[in-house]
Amino acid sequence: MPVKNRFAELLPEITAWRRDFHENPELDYAVHRTAGRVAELLRSFGLDEVVEGIGRTGVVGVxxxxxxxxxxxxxxxxxxxxxxxxEKTGAxxxxxxxxxxxxxxxxxxxxMLLGAAKYLAETRNFDGTAVVIFQPAEEGGAGGLAMVQDGLVDxxxxxxxxxxxxxxxxxxxAFAIREGAMMAAADQFEITVTGKGGHAAKPHETIDTTLVAAHIIVALQSIVSRNVDPLKSGVVSVCVVQTDSTAHNVIPQVVMLKGTARTLDPEVRDQIEERVREVAAHTAAAFGARAEVEYERGYPITMNHPEATGHAAEVARQIAGDVNMDMLPLMAGEDFSYMLNERxxxxxxxxxxxxxxxxxxxxxxxxxxxxxxxxxxxGMAEARMPIQG
Ligand SMILES: [Zn+2]
Ligand SMILES: [Zn+2]
Structure with a gap:
């Protein structure tokens, strides 16, 4: 199964769909035009079933x-x-x-998935059922989760x-894949540090919230370097520091810190959450201040299942002649992880x-x-559901 000749024939058509989507981009769940066009095309291919509105604006074709x-x-x-x-492509x-x-x-x-759907509907050269899934809101909105919660799997x-x-x-x-963690869990935290504001010239009468927050920022960097097993990996990044003072001579009452934590291992994920809470609370306490931590778990780790990784790589190998099986994982998040948590x-x-x-x-x-x-x-549909006999 090299590149299917049919896709060389379909290339101008698929390219035209792609460029039409590119010209008319939509955000998050508001992918109304795109989803409408996807559903219209799927119906024109003669699919057995096309359902819109799964996970708000997702489309499913059978x-x-x-x-x-x-x-x-x-x-x-x-x-x-x-x-x-x-956009600055000039295209x-x-x-x-x-x-x-x-x-x-x-x-x-x-x-590309529309192209595959067209081909599969034309040829039906498999024994079973292929379900094509077009999800909204991958970029932070958890559209994959919304489709799962809307009953996609069952x-x-x-x-x-x-x-x-x-x-x-x-x-x-060219294709690249790895078994196990492929993309990271993407969690976020918000730490509200409360001290005692006051005149910047009388620091002894305050609890300097800015100084406490600075110590917390530094101490958080000890989590990955001193708590996480050096053979495992994690990222803790503080990205926002915001005080409630707007003057150069006023020590703030409250400082807000916001950041993200990325991990490839469920135990490290638990460990980092626990340590962010402890380090923030106890560092603040050491100065007589208070830190409240809101820790929100985002996209799960994208875990490639061992057997399925082999199946995916085999199809890729047949197309490209070779496949990189040792791709390093990425610390970015991906909400396909919600589907891989189900099956x-x-x-x-x-x-x-x-x-x-x-x-x-x-x-x-x-x-x-x-x-x-x-x-x-x-190829995934054909390889996983070969015609018997
Ligand atoms: Zn992206
Ligand atoms: Zn993406």
Whole structure:
């Protein structure tokens, strides 16, 4: 199963869909035009079922194979949302909406999965059911979770999930994957430090909240370096420091710190949460101040299941001739993790060539990656549900 010839034929059509999505990017759950277009195209391909409004604006399409003796149901997932970035690609199909841009290539993912759906509906060369899933709000809104909570898994009886993301810096059409943690858990915290404000020239009559907050910021950096096993990994970043003083001579009453914690291991995730709470509270206490910690768990760790990783890599190998099985995990988050928490599956990277990194205003999805990407989606359905006999 090299790149399917059909996708070379379909390339101009799939590219046109992709560029149309690129020109009309939408944010978060408000992907109304995109989802409408996806549903319209799926219906035109003659799918067995197309349902809109799953997880608010998600779309689900069902394609029945030529036979169904296996009873298998394979879920293939793409994301549809864009980012609040002002595009600077200069492309003729650049965003028509100022300040909104497909800077993560979800336009490409959606178009490639549409291409696979068209091919699978034409050929139905598998024994079971393929479910194509188009989710909103990957960029922070947890659209993947919304679809799961809306009954995605049970309503269609999905048994395995496969997802894909493009990757700048890797050759176009090359694949990379790893078993286990592929993307990080992305948690966030907010620490409210309360001291005793006052005149900056009379520090002895205050509890200097700014100084306490500074000690907390420094102490938080000991968590990864001194508490986490050096052979494991974690990130603690304090990104916002905000005092309630606007004057150079007023010691603030309250200082707010905001930050993020990234981990690839559930135990390290628990450990970092516990230590952020302890370090903040006790450092504040040492100065006679108080620290309240709100710690919010975000996207889970994207865990590639061992067997499914093998299946995903095998299909990729047949398309590209080779696959990098030792890709290093990324500390960014990915909400396909909510689907992988429900059922086995895997998430693979597809090279996007020498382009700007995702989330950069000059980033663009490379349409030359489409045949490989669509072949992989379609290949996953065929390989996991082979025709018997
Ligand atoms: Zn992104
Ligand atoms: Zn993305």
């Amino acid at each position: 394609i029945k194979g030529r036979s169904n003796t296996s009873g298998r149901v394979i879920g293939l997932r793409a994301d549809m949302d864009a980012l609040p970035i002002h 003729e199909y650049a965003s028509k909406t100022p300040g909104v841009m497909h800077a993560c290539g979800h336009d490409g993912h959606t178009a 309503r269609w009886g999905i048994q395995e999930f496969y997802g894909m993301h493009n990757m700048p810096g890797y050759p176009v059409g 086995p599956g895997a998430y693979i990277f597809l090279g996007n060539g020498d382009t700007a990194m995702v989330h950069h205003p000059a980033y663009d999805f490379d349409d030359n990656a489409i045949p490989a990407g669509s072949s992989w989606y379609a």
